[in-house]
Amino acid sequence: MAKTTSPDKAGTTRQRGVTMNDVAKHAGVSRTAVSFVLNNREDASISEETRTRIADAVQALGYRPNAGARALASQRSDWYGIVTEIVTAPFAVDIIKGAQDQAWIDRRFLLIAPSDQGDTAGTNQGMEDAAVEKLLEQRVEGLLYAATHHRGVHVPRSAHEVPTVLVNCFDLDGKLPSIVPDERTGGRVAVERLLRAGHTKIGVINLDPRIPAAVGRLQGVRDALAAAGLELDPALVVAGYATADGGYDAACQILDRYTVKDRPTALFCLNDRMAMGAYDAIKERGLTIPGDIAVIGFDNQELIAAYLRPKLTTVALPFEKMGALGVQTLAALTAGQPITANQQLVDCPLLERSSV
Amino acid sequence: MAKTTSPDKAGTTRQRGVTMNDVAKHAGVSRTAVSFVLNNREDASISEETRTRIADAVQALGYRPNAGARALASQRSDWYGIVTEIVTAPFAVDIIKGAQDQAWIDRRFLLIAPSDQGDTAGTNQGMEDAAVEKLLEQRVEGLLYAATHHRGVHVPRSAHEVPTVLVNCFDLDGKLPSIVPDERTGGRVAVERLLRAGHTKIGVINLDPRIPAAVGRLQGVRDALAAAGLELDPALVVAGYATADGGYDAACQILDRYTVKDRPTALFCLNDRMAMGAYDAIKERGLTIPGDIAVIGFDNQELIAAYLRPKLTTVALPFEKMGALGVQTLAALTAGQPITANQQLVDCPLLERSSV
DNA sequence: TGATCTAAGTTACCCGCGTTACTAAGGGGT
DNA sequence: ACCCCTTAGTAACGCGGGTAACTTAGATCA
Numbered sequence: 001m002a003k004t005t006s007p008d009k010a011g012t013t014r015q016r017g018v019t020m021n022d023v024a025k026h027a028g029v030s031r032t033a034v035s036f037v038l039n040n041r042e043d044a045s046i047s048e049e050t051r052t053r054i055a056d057a058v059q060a061l062g063y064r065p066n067a068g069a070r071a072l073a074s075q076r077s078d079w080y081g082i083v084t085e086i087v088t089a090p091f092a093v094d095i096i097k098g099a100q101d102q103a104w105i106d107r108r109f110l111l112i113a114p115s116d117q118g119d120t121a122g123t124n125q126g127m128e129d130a131a132v133e134k135l136l137e138q139r140v141e142g143l144l145y146a147a148t149h150h151r152g153v154h155v156p157r158s159a160h161e162v163p164t165v166l167v168n169c170f171d172l173d174g175k176l177p178s179i180v181p182d183e184r185t186g187g188r189v190a191v192e193r194l195l196r197a198g199h200t201k202i203g204v205i206n207l208d209p210r211i212p213a214a215v216g217r218l219q220g221v222r223d224a225l226a227a228a229g230l231e232l233d234p235a236l237v238v239a240g241y242a243t244a245d246g247g248y249d250a251a252c253q254i255l256d257r258y259t260v261k262d263r264p265t266a267l268f269c270l271n272d273r274m275a276m277g278a279y280d281a282i283k284e285r286g287l288t289i290p291g292d293i294a295v296i297g298f299d300n301q302e303l304i305a306a307y308l309r310p311k312l313t314t315v316a317l318p319f320e321k322m323g324a325l326g327v328q329t330l331a332a333l334t335a336g337q338p339i340t341a342n343q344q345l346v347d348c349p350l351l352e353r354s355s356v
Numbered sequence: 357m358a359k360t361t362s363p364d365k366a367g368t369t370r371q372r373g374v375t376m377n378d379v380a381k382h383a384g385v386s387r388t389a390v391s392f393v394l395n396n397r398e399d400a401s402i403s404e405e406t407r408t409r410i411a412d413a414v415q416a417l418g419y420r421p422n423a424g425a426r427a428l429a430s431q432r433s434d435w436y437g438i439v440t441e442i443v444t445a446p447f448a449v450d451i452i453k454g455a456q457d458q459a460w461i462d463r464r465f466l467l468i469a470p471s472d473q474g475d476t477a478g479t480n481q482g483m484e485d486a487a488v489e490k491l492l493e494q495r496v497e498g499l500l501y502a503a504t505h506h507r508g509v510h511v512p513r514s515a516h517e518v519p520t521v522l523v524n525c526f527d528l529d530g531k532l533p534s535i536v537p538d539e540r541t542g543g544r545v546a547v548e549r550l551l552r553a554g555h556t557k558i559g560v561i562n563l564d565p566r567i568p569a570a571v572g573r574l575q576g577v578r579d580a581l582a583a584a585g586l587e588l589d590p591a592l593v594v595a596g597y598a599t600a601d602g603g604y605d606a607a608c609q610i611l612d613r614y615t616v617k618d619r620p621t622a623l624f625c626l627n628d629r630m631a632m633g634a635y636d637a638i639k640e641r642g643l644t645i646p647g648d649i650a651v652i653g654f655d656n657q658e659l660i661a662a663y664l665r666p667k668l669t670t671v672a673l674p675f676e677k678m679g680a681l682g683v684q685t686l687a688a689l690t691a692g693q694p695i696t697a698n699q700q701l702v703d704c705p706l707l708e709r710s711s712v
Numbered sequence: 713t714g715a716t717c718t719a720a721g722t723t724a725c726c727c728g729c730g731t732t733a734c735t736a737a738g739g740g741g742t
Numbered sequence: 743a744c745c746c747c748t749t750a751g752t753a754a755c756g757c758g759g760g761t762a763a764c765t766t767a768g769a770t771c772a
Contacts, residue, residue, distance in 0.1 A: 139422060
């Protein structure tokens with residue numbers, strides 16, 4: 001008896017260490033019986049009476065299984081790992097939330113390892129490798145690799161030792177499966193909405209044209225216009241820094257370039273921060289939103305979109321869903337099931353607020 | 357030999373399971389020797405030659421320790437747990453970042469469990485209990501309990517079984533140690549800054565006056581005014597909903613209540629979202645920031661403060677530092693050291709941008 | 713009546729590793 | 743030649759729990 005409770009050092013009640021053995025003794029059965037009951041194995045035959053006696057003992061002693069020991073014995077850990085730069089930048093936290101929730105549903109745990117990978121490839125690669133290494137030491141059964149911004153990445157070598165799924169990014173080297181937002185459709189629904197509201201002259205405030213987000217969204221814009229028998233006027237597309245100031249400058253350019261009659265009646269800003277700047281440019285000119293100029297953003301950054309006045313209609317990045325889908329894909333992989341597509345696209349829904 | 361490599365099922369190279377035994381065999385020594393070398397124990401005597409031979413074997417086989425087994429044998433897990441609602445609301449993610457970084461430095465792991473605790477006490481208590489329970493099953497050595505908004509909370513019972521530290525909240529029941537922002541000093545530095553710029557008529561846009569943040573910040577305002585021989589005019593304090601709209605309304609009230617001569621020349625908004633609304637109210641009246649009205653916010657929500665035009669001078673909540681301090685406090689507790697104060701206050705620094 | 717079968721458990725081994733004895737070989741002192 | 747002390751390791755036990763193989767008592771069957 002004495003051996004199970006470690007001597008209390010300070011005042012803190014530290015009674016750790018109720019093991020299955022203690023439960024077994026208390027219930028007057030073997031440890032194996034306890035194990036069978038706890039994992040309610042149907043194949044083992046334990047009488048109903050013994051079952052409840054064991055359950056009572058568990059209750060009485062406050063027994064709590066030791067996850068580490070269980071993992072050791074059963075050779076399965078019930079843990080996934082996620083290595084990500086997101087903890088550094090609060091942009092895409094919903095990926096973590098989605099993954100975590102889904103993992104919770106699957107009765108699994110998510111180990112989160114930070115990585116200050118940054119945008120410059122190769123920087124801090126050391127830390128990232130270490131993160132993966134640490135996760136593998138915990139014997140995670142699968143790995144999620146998540147980025148804040150949709151882009152191509154190089155995944156650390158050791159990540160290949162275990163099923164790995166990329167979220168919000170894709171593998172530049174090999175062919176690891178990935179989950180990315182469907183930027184193209186996102187661009188399309190935004191413009192479709194504007195067309196439906198009667199706008200035909202639509203200015204586009206673009207991101208750096210080389211990044212996947214810009215490529216996809218702009219393609220979506222063309223899709224929507226084409227479906228309406230229109231073409232994208234290159235003069236109406238202005239790129240800027242992905243900030244409020246960048247959006248302000250770009251909006252000024254677009255708005256001042258035309259006479260009132262020819263001026264676009266709507267702006268599609270490829271992210272919310274730029275939309276925020278565009279708002280200022282529009283208001284400065286004595287124009288109203290959406291009366292004179294309708295605005296649609298992209299990203300659905302709550303802090304901006306929900307608090308701008310008027311509230312911003314925008315296309316949402318489905319972070320949460322991507323996170324959940326990442327875990328589901330991982331579950332399939334670890335179960336040995338083949339996955340359907342190597343790259344899964346997740347819809348970007350349009351969130352209607354008051355700027356159209 | 358054959359037993360260590362499990363039969364590859366699909367194409368994936370799954371060679372899991374290099375153990376210390378394999379390393380020992382490869383190096384021609386006992387497993388114990390390997391263990392000694394890996395934990396580089398000075399007291400054990402292993403010749404330099406054997407040491408390198410073992411290190412080489414580790415390298416050659418790609419051995420990676422099994423964290424679970426190590427935890428089981430050594431009776432220490434190297435893990436802390438953090439249960440928090442933050443994953444749900446991206447407001448205070450920096451707490452996680454700070455904790456994670458500090459944990460990484462201490463060579464420890466952070467297990468994050470989500471809890472949709474919400475503001476209404478008692479709701480979803482079940483899920484929160486389950487989260488703590490799960491963390492304890494992983495045998496975390498300590499627990500962090502973090503909230504998005506500074507407030508009093510009830511911590512699940514089982515959390516008391518292990519050293520626990522509250523971050524950005526405090527214990528309503530017992531006396532668990534906590535780390536909270538020094539709201540009062542934050543309010544003081546903001547007003548001091550305004551006084552230094554020559555403002556004496558300062559409007560305050562208040563939060564719900566009952567929450568700790570409002571109480572502390574307002575007290576700080578009084579401190580600063582008193583030090584300058586001034587008093588807080590109650591008429592200059594207007595409470596509103598903690599949103600942009602709320603700030604807009606409150607600012608309108610304050611601005612319209614006075615003649616131009618008597619009008620306050622500065623607004624201290626008790627959070628950034630309200631400052632965002634105040635900006636609109638000010639601009640609508642044809643006034644400039646900071647020329648006619650200086651503005652200071654609180655919270656330093658990057659997305660708002662850094663992108664408003666002009667950029668918002670604001671008081672930052674020290675989330676990251678609080679997270680790190682939480683882990684440090686936990687480390688002290690688990691090491692059996694007594695902690696100095698039951699409630700640790702962390703400074704809220706003023707971030708100067710362009711609105712003063 | 714003895715053989716066979718089933719229900720209800722139990723014994724014993726293993727997971728990968730930390731750790732405390734213990735051994736074995738060489739060296740020095742007297 | 744004998745004893746003791748290092749140095750360099752090794753054997754063996756235990757951490758908490760999963761699980762295959764085995765036992766034992768009663769029930770069924772021929």
